[in-house]
Amino acid sequence: MDHVILSDWLAARLDRAAAEPVYRQVLELVQQAILTGQLLPGAKLPSSRVLASDLGIARNTVLHVYDQLTAEGYVISTTGSGTYVADTRPDTAAVNVRKGPPAANGSIGAVGMRASAGSAPSAAPAQSGLSTRGARLIRQAGVSAKQWGAFMPGVPDVAEFPARTWSRLQAKLWKEANPDLLTYAPGGGYRPLRRALSDYLRVARSVKCTPDQIIITTGIHQSIDLAVRLLTDVGDRAWVEEPCYWGARSVLQSSGLTLVPVPVDDEGLNPRESDLQSPPRIALVTPSHQYPLGMVMSLARRRTLLEYARQHGTWIIEDDYDSEFRYGSRPLASLQGLDDAGQVIYVGSLGKMLFPGLRIGYMIAPEHLVDTFRTGVAELYREGQLMQQAVLTEFIMDGYLTSHVRRMRALYGERRQILIDAITERFGDALPVMGDEAGLHLVLGLPDHADDREVTAASYDAGVIVRPLAAYYNSETPERRGLLLGYACVPNERIGPSFDTLARVIERTALKRAAVPTQAA
Amino acid sequence: MDHVILSDWLAARLDRAAAEPVYRQVLELVQQAILTGQLLPGAKLPSSRVLASDLGIARNTVLHVYDQLTAEGYVISTTGSGTYVADTRPDTAAVNVRKGPPAANGSIGAVGMRASAGSAPSAAPAQSGLSTRGARLIRQAGVSAKQWGAFMPGVPDVAEFPARTWSRLQAKLWKEANPDLLTYAPGGGYRPLRRALSDYLRVARSVKCTPDQIIITTGIHQSIDLAVRLLTDVGDRAWVEEPCYWGARSVLQSSGLTLVPVPVDDEGLNPRESDLQSPPRIALVTPSHQYPLGMVMSLARRRTLLEYARQHGTWIIEDDYDSEFRYGSRPLASLQGLDDAGQVIYVGSLGKMLFPGLRIGYMIAPEHLVDTFRTGVAELYREGQLMQQAVLTEFIMDGYLTSHVRRMRALYGERRQILIDAITERFGDALPVMGDEAGLHLVLGLPDHADDREVTAASYDAGVIVRPLAAYYNSETPERRGLLLGYACVPNERIGPSFDTLARVIERTALKRAAVPTQAA
Incomplete structure (x- = not known):
């Protein structure tokens, strides 16, 4: 592109109605022309007066653009002589160092090379991307996108936190x-x-x-x-x-x-x-x-x-x-x-x-x-x-920590009891309850043949979050089957209805198939 | 120890004047007696009535102690028959598994063994402790115990932060x-x-x-x-x-x-x-x-x-x-x-x-x-x-981020200039200044023969914090010698005096030895 072509090229792309300032548009367009090789190293840019006149914009805007281009190394300005595109093309010798013998002198900017970041023939598949440990981490990730609701394990009832007290202490310290x-x-x-x-x-x-x-x-x-x-x-x-x-x-x-x-x-x-x-x-x-x-x-x-x-x-x-x-x-x-x-x-x-x-x-x-x-x-x-x-x-x-913990212990104890009562009422002794003496969750055991991941997925679709015990095992063949039910963050009155929903899912998925051999007995 | 001895042993150790409740003292003493093997598995504890009477404390206190000992597995209580020390000694077969053939049946608690956590003959030197990567991490650690003052690099002036605005927004959200x-x-x-x-x-x-x-x-x-x-x-x-x-x-x-x-x-x-x-x-x-x-x-x-x-x-x-x-x-x-x-x-x-x-x-x-x-x-x-x-x-x-950054840029720019002026006044062009166009610090170059770590230590003793460039190199033989001086967190009026102190240290340590060969010239 020579002067005239650059002016035309810019004029065709400038959007005066856009939210983006003209300054930024011109800057980015010239940068793009240089990076894609449409403006080659050594090319002379029009003077700021000429370009401003061609584009019908303030000369000051063009001067600002040229300043920034100079600061970022896209162009070189020589007083009196003008503004030239700098040679910023990738050093091919460096880039291709393992692909063959190095170029004769290893110099930057062999004549005629047109660097175009998007079109090289054999890009390495860097996009696939994850390392072995990264891929395993993601594959085995246990974290859940939801962090609230029946029966999300491990989450306390944050709505009960004495936020007003905390805020008062915080304001004092700030x-x-x-x-x-x-x-x-x-x-x-x-x-x-x-x-x-x-x-x-x-x-x-x-x-x-x-x-x-x-x-x-x-x-x-x-x-x-x-x-x-x-x-x-x-x-x-x-x-x-x-x-x-x-x-x-x-x-x-x-x-x-x-x-x-x-x-x-x-x-x-x-x-x-x-x-x-x-x-x-x-x-x-x-x-x-x-x-x-x-x-x-x-x-x-x-x-x-x-x-x-x-x-x-x-x-x-x-x-x-x-x-x-x-x-x-x-x-x-x-x-x-x-x-x-x-x-x-x-x-x-x-x-x-x-x-x-x-x-x-x-x-x-x-x-x-x-x-x-x-x-x-x-x-x-x-x-x-x-x-x-x-x-x-x-x-x-x-003393707020102690009193809050005491209050929460009583509250979570209540919720635990409501959940256990609901389990017992529905399943009697058929499904064992484990780990209910402490913490914010219990484990509801499932029959050995049950697929707790499948129950979890079906339960999620029905609007109730649980976690499969299988997710906590390293082994692919867990010794026990079960579901983690967190009760701490579930309001008392939601426990029964949510458990009903879950129970229906359990009956439909985990217990139904058990019924088949049992029928024969 | 039999009943009587236990009572005497406890009585001799109880401190009724101590801040620690009697309940906790008795509990910990009995636990200690069991853990050290002074009370052997199978030994019968005195009844709560007898022990309370022997020690002159409330029977209820002893009952509480026995409950907790039972809950934690130190003793076994059999209704009607009494309270016995449980066998909780380490499983020697398990512990020594690599030290010889396993014990005949691998059972816990071979008769006569007295576990005492502190006195085994050949403790592995676990205390030395750090792994190879841990030791390297600590050896190469760059973090400093001080985080404030002339010329700590990388620290902004937090005293200028609009804490009141932040606190107001925070209170609203809380x-x-x-x-x-x-x-x-x-x-x-x-x-x-x-x-x-x-x-x-x-x-x-x-x-x-x-x-x-x-x-x-x-x-x-x-x-x-x-x-x-x-x-x-x-x-x-x-x-x-x-x-x-x-x-x-x-x-x-x-x-x-x-x-x-x-x-x-x-x-x-x-x-x-x-x-x-x-x-x-x-x-x-x-x-x-x-x-x-x-x-x-x-x-x-x-x-x-x-x-x-x-x-x-x-x-x-x-x-x-x-x-x-x-x-x-x-x-x-x-x-x-x-x-x-x-x-x-x-x-x-x-x-x-x-x-x-x-x-x-x-x-x-x-x-x-x-x-x-x-x-x-x-x-x-x-x-x-x-x-x-x-x-x-x-x-x-x-808009507070933008305005705060703008204000800080002006303030840090001022401080930077004060520091550069002080450097120039003192050393002229003798010591180069690098990296002063941006950021919160600059690098003051030192002669190649200077030991920037030594200058840093001497400066620290004189009350001025700097960082040696050597600490940022992986190589043991850094290409450049110099000091990082952070100016952002130093009040304008402290820059000159602090730099004077530093300059004297530099003259005494880094420049003095340079003078020797120069004298000969």
């Missing part, structure tokens, strides 16, 4: 707006919060820790991720319970660990001889309330696990989720409290107690690793949110 | 307290924020994207981490600029990538023949403003990189940090805007524009990977903070 609370949080979190949490956990969970040992994170996921990156190497074995929480599995796997699913029975984790023969670098357990089945790890198993870990150099991550919500019986002590060897990393979160969007969790690091963990959390995640941590501290110190 | 904003954020973030950011970035940064392509994260670290876990496998090569940001390096390395430091020159990334021969899976670049040196990647290099990436299936992560703070010249367009092949993942953050503790960043995913990235972010990090995202949305929509 009024002061201490700049120190607006920067990064390099020290493992807000010190007063760490003190408040260590006081709380010592009493409520029988952990042994100082405020220093508490590291504030954004939740269980980050706590596990940090421990994994500090304490394990790629290829190391990690014991997980079978079944277990999908999120933990994803975090461990995408950090390069080899998962060893270890069976659980009524006493919790129950390693096989073959598991024991190859000690893992790390073991992730839920002793207070196995996730998702709900059994408590027995004291003998706890002591065996601790002793095994001590002798074989295994780190134990204790995920003490939901331990505040225990119905009927008193909360049981943590595994961490039994650990004399500094091998247990205790992780927990406030999301289920308050609201999940809060994203505040904590971990208790072994004493000799406190500095390491504090450095690690800052280096890997660049934590902040000190203002929110300060609000939470006031919330705890003023 | 008054409504929409429960949907208190749960997890599975869809890649708050939809209106994604729309606002895509509008902003299209104009300000010339990116090409729809609101769908925006994924909200907690910042650059998480954005890079997500891309790495989805798009790379352990052992893959990653190009990083030499020098580069320490945080990105740590994130990439701890995910198992092999770093290939690629030199930069005045035109930005400048791969060697050997780099080009082995295409990386991913390349992390800062085209607008190389971090930390500040050069802009030329258009020819941009086009070459894009074409190379397209042909070799390389993903490019464009870290567009600090691009809002450009002094004198207009902001340059993003690399992402030139990408027709969907291979650039654009990452940015709002921390430097507003306040670092905010922890809101964003990434632009290639269109065909949007669903994948949304699933990935929810699966790996369980994001939330929708309330805060809603506050930010209002802040942007009401």
Whole structure:
């Protein structure tokens, strides 16, 4: 294109009625002409006066466009001599370095080459894109697009959260707006919060820790991720319970660990001889309330696990989720409290107690690793949110955490009972209920031949969310069939009707086929 | 111990004056006696009546203790027969599985074994603890315990943040307290924020994207981490600029990538023949403003990189940090805007524009990977903070972001000038200044023989924080010596005095030794 053609080409494409300013339109059109090779390196642009006149726009607009083109390297302006298209074509020698012998001198811009980003003959299939671990992560993803409603497991009733109190404390702290609370949080979190949490956990969970040992994170996921990156190497074995929480599995796997699913029975984790023969670098357990089945790890198993870990150099991550919500019986002590060897990393979160969007969790690091963990959390995640941590501290110190948890325990206990009554009324003893002593969900067992994923899909279509137990197993052939039903976020009066809907789906899918052989008996 | 001895043993240890309730003291003492083997399995505990009388405490207290001991599995209560210590000793066969032939029947609790968690002969050295990658992470950690003061790089002036406005918007949203904003954020973030950011970035940064392509994260670290876990496998090569940001390096390395430091020159990334021969899976670049040196990647290099990436299936992560703070010249367009092949993942953050503790960043995913990235972010990090995202949305929509950035650009521009004037006045042209056209810091070059780490340490002792350029190099023998000086968070009147202090340190350490050979000339 010469001067005249460029003017015509631009004039044909300018849209004076468009919302986009003329300046930007001209700029992008010229850029496009250069990038597609329609304007070749060395071509001279019309003077700003000429182009402005050709297009009927202000000369100042053209000057601005030329300035920006110069700044971004599209053109070179020489005082007195004019404005020329710069040679910005890709360095073919560099690009094709593996495809054959390098070009004679490796210089940029062989004459006549027309770079056109969209039309090269043999583009590598980069678009397919995901790596092996990425593809597995997505394939096995357990996360759900819905986060609310009957019977979504693991979600507390956020509508009951004392938002007004929280907002009042928040307003107070923002009024002061201490700049120190607006920067990064390099020290493992807000010190007063760490003190408040260590006081709380010592009493409520029988952990042994100082405020220093508490590291504030954004939740269980980050706590596990940090421990994994500090304490394990790629290829190391990690014991997980079978079944277990999908999120933990994803975090461990995408950090390069080899998962060893270890069976659980009524006493919790129950390693096989073959598991024991190859000690893992790390073991992730839920002793207070196995996730998702709900059994408590027995004291003998706890002591065996601790002793095994001590002798074989295994780190134990204790995920003490939901331990505040225990119905009927008193909360049981943590595994961490039994650990004399500094091998247990205790992780927990406030999301289920308050609201999940809060994203505040904590971990208790072994004493000799406190500095390491504090450095690690800052280096890997660049934590902040000190203002929110300060609000939470006031919330705890003023007693709101305890009273809210107490109120929610009563409320969730009620909902649990309504659900269990509905189950019993409908199915009697035909379908067992597991894991109902604590937490925000229970497991409704299904017959061995039932396909719990199919029941879940049919239930979803009927408007009720459940989760198939199969989704928590690593194995393709889960030992148990069942559904996770979360009751915490379901208003009392919705439990019965929603369960009726679910029950009809269960009868239609999981029980119908069972009836066939039974009929013959 | 029999009944009498237990009573005596407890009586000798009970501290009635202690803050800890008697209930908890008795509980923990009995647990300790069982765990250390002083009370052996099968031993019968005194009746609650007897023990209460022996200790002179309420019988109800003892009943509570026995209940809890039963619940936690320390003892077994048989109605009518009494309370016995349970056998909870570690399963020696399981623990020692690799140390010799398994015990005859693998049963728990071989007679006579006394488990004592603290005294086994050959404890594995688990306490040493860190893995290879963990140890490297900590050894190379770049994070600093101080996050404020002259001349901390990368920290904006949070004292200037319009906290009152933010607080007002926040209070308004919390008054409504929409429960949907208190749960997890599975869809890649708050939809209106994604729309606002895509509008902003299209104009300000010339990116090409729809609101769908925006994924909200907690910042650059998480954005890079997500891309790495989805798009790379352990052992893959990653190009990083030499020098580069320490945080990105740590994130990439701890995910198992092999770093290939690629030199930069005045035109930005400048791969060697050997780099080009082995295409990386991913390349992390800062085209607008190389971090930390500040050069802009030329258009020819941009086009070459894009074409190379397209042909070799390389993903490019464009870290567009600090691009809002450009002094004198207009902001340059993003690399992402030139990408027709969907291979650039654009990452940015709002921390430097507003306040670092905010922890809101964003990434632009290639269109065909949007669903994948949304699933990935929810699966790996369980994001939330929708309330805060809603506050930010209002802040942007009401024009506060733009006006705050404009005000800060003027303020930081002033501070930059004050610092440059101070440098020039003191050192003339002797020490070069680099990377001062944009961002929140500049680089003060030092003579080749100077040890910038030593200058940093001496400066720290004198009360001034700087960062050595050496800390940003992967190589042990950095090509350039220098200091990063952040001026954004330093009040105007503190810049001169702080620089005086630093200058004296520089003269004493970095320039003094240079004077020796010069004297001879």
